[in-house]
Amino acid sequence: MKSNSSNIGYEYNIALAKLLFDSFEKALSDKGQYHCYHEVYSHIFFKRTVRSFLEIGLFLSDHVPTTDLHAWADVFPDAKIYGADRKKHLLFNTEKISTFYVDQDSKESLEELKKNLPGKVDAILDDASHMFDKSINTFESMYETVADGGVYMIEDILVNRTGADWEKHAQSAEQLIDYFSKSGLDYELFYTSATHRVGDSAVIAIYK
DSSP: OOOOSOBSOOOOOHHHHHHHHHHHHHTTOSTTTTTOHHHHHHHHHTTOOOSEEEEEOOOSSSSOOOOTHHHHHHHSTTSEEEEEESOGGGOOBOSSEEEEEOOTTOHHHHHHHHHHSOSOEEEEEEOSOOOHHHHHHHHHHHGGGEEEEEEEEEEOOBOSOOOOGGGGTSOBHHHHHHHHHTTTOEEEEEEOTTTTTSTTOEEEEEEO
16 A cells, blocks of 8 residues: 655654664764654654664765764664665674675666675665665665565655755655655655754655
């Protein structure tokens, strides 16, 4: 069943939202106070079992090694956490976290990423280019890797335009709604309380 294309009235679990917010802030992520994605993710992940989590796109700049993966490891302490990015010099591994190189423009690179994973993944999050063509290229390659009952998410979706130059290349809610409304897949687009001040604070979730 295809869900409503936009959702601004969702309920979220307060305790999980606080855990997400605190973990994002501790990891120096922009997912917390800036975008308020803790609201969306506390709705999506409340009562959802996550044994494995992959985030594509890890770093705020070429020189800042802090990543969201540490936050996901806090939120899902029993899960294996995976990450992928094109910045090879910032990739790292710990006991719980494994990261790999990936190029969103390359089908071959995305296929190689899938080979590095142990199998199906409960949750995949694209926080990489924020560009429609690249996000869809990644989705079309990686969605089959989502486990049954899992979720694939794309964040930093532009809802409100301010005229900034970067918005010319940003993925928009209109583009993604048009694509997924034709896909026959079960999806929802979520806004956050920050959308009015940070125009690309929206997430689309595609359910397997």
